[in-house]
Amino acid sequence: MFTRWQNPLIYSLAFCSGFSIMGIELLGGRILAPFFGSSIHIWGSIITVFMVSLSFGYLLGGKLSTRAASLKRFGTIFVLGGIFILPIALYANDIMQAIFLKIEDSRYGSLMAASALFFIPTVILGMLSPYSVRLLVKNKNESGQVAGVLYFVSTLGSALGTIITSFYLVLYMEVNQIIFTFSFLLSLLGLIAIFADKVTKNTAMPVKDQEARHV
C-alpha cells in the first residue's frame, strides 16, 4: 500500500486544498460585494461561514477516515470538492439576487449568501485534513509529527493561496476563471489520487504476498 511517492502526493494535495480554500475565501469578498457591499460585516460573514464549514468538514472527514480509508476515497473527496465549487461561479448571481430580495439587512443577507455559496464546498474541502492524517500516520508515535507537517503544508498552502490570489490572480483573471481553475485543479488532483490508488494496489499486492511468505 505504501510507496515512496504516496506521502509526497498526499502532502501536495493537502497543500493545494489549503491554497484553494483561502483563494476562494478571498474571492468571496469580491463575489458578495455587488449585492452586499464591502462593509466590515461582509468579511465577518465570509470568515464565519468558512470557519463553521471547515469545522464540520474536520468532524466529517475524521469520521469518514475510520472506515476503509483509502487514497481512492481521498481522491473522490477532492473531485467532489472540485465539482461543488462550480456553483459559486455558475449560480452566484441568481442565488445572491434571491437572497438580496428576501433579506433587507445586508448583515444577514451576506451571511445567508455566504452560507449558500460556500458552506458545502468548504465542508468537503475541510474533510481532507483529518483524512490526510489517517492516510499518513502509520504508527501512534509519529502521529503528532505527521499532523504537524500536515498542518504546516496545508496552512502554508492557505497562506500562498491568499497572497497569490489577492496580489496576482485577480490582476490577470476574472473571478469565475479563478474558480474554474481551482475546480479543475482539485478535480485533477483527485483523479491523480484515484489513479495512484489503482497503481499502488496493483503493485502492492505482490509485496504483501512476499511478506506473507517470509512470515
Added chain:
Amino acid sequence: MFKSVLPALLLLLGAGTPWPGKAEIVHSERSLYRNIMVEDKGDLRCLRFNVKQKKSNQSCLYKSQPQQLVFNYTKLLFSGLILNSQPERILIVGLGGGTMSNTLHQLYPDARIDNVEIDPAVIKVAREYFGFFENERVTAIDQDGRLFIKRALMKKQQYDWIILDAFNGEYIPEHLLTREFLQEAKQLLSDNGVLTSNTFSNSGLYAYESATYYDVFGDYFNVRNSVNENRIILTAKQPLPDMKILSRRLDDLDKRLKPYGVNIKVIFALMTQASQEKDWPEDTRVLTDQYSPANLLNID
C-alpha cells in the same frame, strides 16, 4: 516634475496659503474603517483619514466662512450643474465632512438630498465638527453605496444628480468602479440626470477607469486642472449636449455659485470631451464585477 510643482506653488501662494499657523488636532478616533482626525489650522478645519500622508485631507472648511468651498475638486463637482441646473433629487455617495450636502441645500432648499456614507463614524464627525445637518429634505444613510443604489433601483427611485465621492487616493472601493455598478447608477438617473464622479487622473488606473465609464455612458467630460490630481468625470443619462448650448447656461449659474467660491466659467473652460481626447489605449480592459483589481492597478 517641476512643471507641475511650480504652478501648484504659485497657486497656493496666490490664493493665500491654506495652512497658516500650527495644526491642532481637535478630534481623533479609530473607526471600523479608518483613522479619523479633525485638525484645525488657523481658520481652516480639515477632516483627515490618514495621519502620515500629506494629501489625505478629505474635506475642509473655513470656520469663519463655512460656505466658502476650500477644495478645488469639490468646486469641480459643480460642473454637474452645467448639464442640469435644477436638480430636485440629489444623491451623494461618500459624505466626508458633509460640505457638499450643506452647500447644495443652501443652493437648492427644496431639493431632496440623500447622503450615503459607509462609515457611521464619519457621519458623526461631520455632524459634530463640520456643521453637517440633516432635516426633512436632507438625510444621511449609513450604508454601502452599491447597496443603496441597488435598493433605490428596486424602489424605482430616481435622481437628477448622483455625486460619487467615495474614492480617495489610498483606497478605492472596487465594487464602485465596475461596469455593472455604473450601469446601476445610470439606471438610477432620471431622464435628465447627471453623474459627477470624483476620481484621479494620474494613476495606472486612469485608462481602465476611462474605458469603463466610456463603455457605460459613451462620451463624458473630463473636468480637471493641471494643478490637481483629481479629475471629475461628468456624464449623463442622455447623450452629452453640445458645448455651445452648455455655454449659454453659464451666466445664470455663475451668479448663483459665486458666493461659494465656485467660478463656473473657469470650470467650464477646464471641461474636455473624452471622445475627442481618447487618451487611453483602444484595447484597455473594462472593469467589471468579475475583473476589478482597481487597487492593484492604482499602484504606480
